[in-house]
Amino acid sequence: MGEDLARRRIDADRAEFMRYGVKCPFDGTLVGPRFVTREHLDVPPDPPYAATVRCPSDKELFEVIFTG
Numbered sequence: 001m002g003e004d005l006a007r008r009r010i011d012a013d014r015a016e017f018m019r020y021g022v023k024c025p026f027d028g029t030l031v032g033p034r035f036v037t038r039e040h041l042d043v044p045p046d047p048p049y050a051a052t053v054r055c056p057s058d059k060e061l062f063e064v065i066f067t068g
């Protein structure tokens with residue numbers, strides 16, 4: 001359970017995410033802003049700090065934590 005949760009949280013550079021350069025941790029599909037289901041605006045430093053993404057290929061949900 002804990003491992004599954006960890007797998008569902010990945011760190012990514014915001015600019016890389018914006019240009020679809022971030023891979024789904026489950027199947028490696030490249031994801032970006034179009035696949036965001038929810039942005040997390042409530043955590044510093046700069047909103048949005050993180051986003052919930054649904055992979056278009058395997059439909060897995062995961063959190064992308066923006067590191068820069």
Ligand SMILES: [Zn+2]
Pocket residue numbers: 024025026027028029055056057058059060
């Ligand atoms: Zn995937």
